[in-house]
Amino acid sequence: MAKPKSAAFTRIRAEVIRLVGLIPEGKFTTYGSIAVHMNVVARHVATVMSHLTEEESAALPWHRVVSADARISPNMERKLAALQRSRLKAEGMKINREGYIQDTDDHFHVVGPRRDIRWSALKDS
Template identity: 75%
Template sequence: MATRGKSVAFARIRAEVIRLVALIPAGKFTTYGSIAIHMNVIARHVATVLSRLTPEESATLPWHRVVAANARISPNMPPESSLKQRHQLKAEGLRIDKEGYIQDADSHFHNVGVRRNIRWSEG
């Protein structure tokens, strides 16, 4: 059973991940790690939030604009999600090679911001 502090912290982390992903403009991308550094969490937290979106959130949130390190579509993603992400990024003008790496990444990278000093479990 999760402790109250942990579930409150996760709810706050989840809300912030969703807020930050919603701010990524079309034609741009960022990484799980960039969001994590900004939020002062680990990249796995960001990936977990995005992997557990509701169907409604997935339909409206530009989750496809978040990729793995080195500007690569995550090789850990289910194949159908990976293909969907590839198609959506290409539709926004990004070029992706056969290994899933975004080409000319520097010109398409969205900087989330500097690391914030946040303690997610505190009120």
């Protein structure tokens, strides 16, 4: 039986999904940039992104989140990486053979400054 998720993880998940939904077309950000803004580690963001439901995947611009070096993750399933590449290219980004986004300064989306949040200390509303 799967272990139930903590209240903190539930809040983190909701915030990652909210922030990904705010990334404008033609822009990208990184797992780490979202993580710094949220005061979590990039692995938390990656975990949320890798466990999106089909409905969330269809509704969110998940393809606009890449690794810290502005690269499509080389660890991603090949078919999914090809989909991410095609979606980013359709939004005007150039991607080299190794999966790196070119002209990053023109396309990088700044999520925001680090927030001073302790997710486990938040009270349920």
